[in-house]
């Protein structure tokens with residue numbers, strides 16, 4: 001049976017963080033959660049964009065509980081500040097949706113010296129998750145959802161050059177960051193289970209969805225952007241696997257959700273598989289150690 005939002009009960013009393021909630025998939029996830037009476041923290045790097053998105057949700061759901069909080073995932077300083085501010089404001093965290101991301105920008109380093117895609121897509125979320133973990137594990141039935149991509153097939157973890165210092169292939173670097181998100185989701189589940197926590201770590205991908213993510217593709221391709229939503233998924237459709245991972249009642253730790261049809265590029269949300277590299281347990285443990293060393297955030301150490 002196809003999973004739909006209609007079968008999700010009220011989320012009243014629950015608290016969610018959605019990173020990158022001002023547009024695209026993150027906006028759609030925040031909108032859907034707010035419609036179910038979940039209290040949603042919109043964790044965004046641009047306050048004006050966040051407030052405008054909050055207003056758009058409130059226009060549709062006037063009773064929604066929404067709060068914009070500043071978070072730049074490409075800055076460890078910002079990640080620490082966000083986690084500290086959240087910890088002061090909220091006693092619980094039911095859903096952490098690690099959604100924000102960028103794809104194939106020109107080469108740049110974050111203020112911490114990380115390649116920008118690895119920084120925003122993966123390392124920022126790794127640190128965020130670690131800093132918020134005490135709140136998450138004390139909240140019954142909590143879940144952490146990591147956004148991966150079909151692009152996890154494009155990359156490998158370059159342990160000897162994770163920041164692409166020896167040469168930048170933007171497609172491979174995006175693939176590396178999305179593979180890292182998926183390996184992190186699986187490894188986090190293993191570590192949560194071994195530590196005896198009930199929190200579930202799951203992953204999701206939206207197939208191909210019409211969002212701003214494609215802004216760095218060549219300009220000659222931009223006129224085709226509106227077609228993406230027609231041929232593949234709208235942003236709302238692409239958000240469904242994320243929502244299924246977060247809310248589905250048959251979801252288990254370590255599940256990966258994506259669209260059902262056309263080689264996982266579009267369609268209804270289902271559980272999907274991922275490649276062998278993403279399931280390499282030794283590489284995932286090595287990635288965990290590397291991520292701890294790079295970010296200085298250490299958690300669920302064994």
Ligand SMILES: NC(=O)c1ccc[n+]([C@@H]2O[C@H](COP(=O)([O-])OP(=O)(O)OC[C@H]3O[C@@H](n4cnc5c(N)ncnc54)[C@H](OP(=O)(O)O)[C@@H]3O)[C@@H](O)[C@H]2O)c1
Nearest residue numbers: 020024025072073074099100101120149208209211212213
């Ligand atoms: N669309 C697809 O087909 C597709 C396919 C596979 C996976 N995904 C994944 O889905 C996720 C959402 O992407 P999307 O398609 O919704 O793209 P989008 O429309 O471009 O939205 C990306 C969101 O991430 C935010 N963001 C980027 N860098 C950030 C940073 N350093 N700190 C905080 N927020 C930051 C953006 O903020 P600003 O608005 O301020 O830039 C925006 O809110 C990403 O992880 C992406 O890899 C998307």
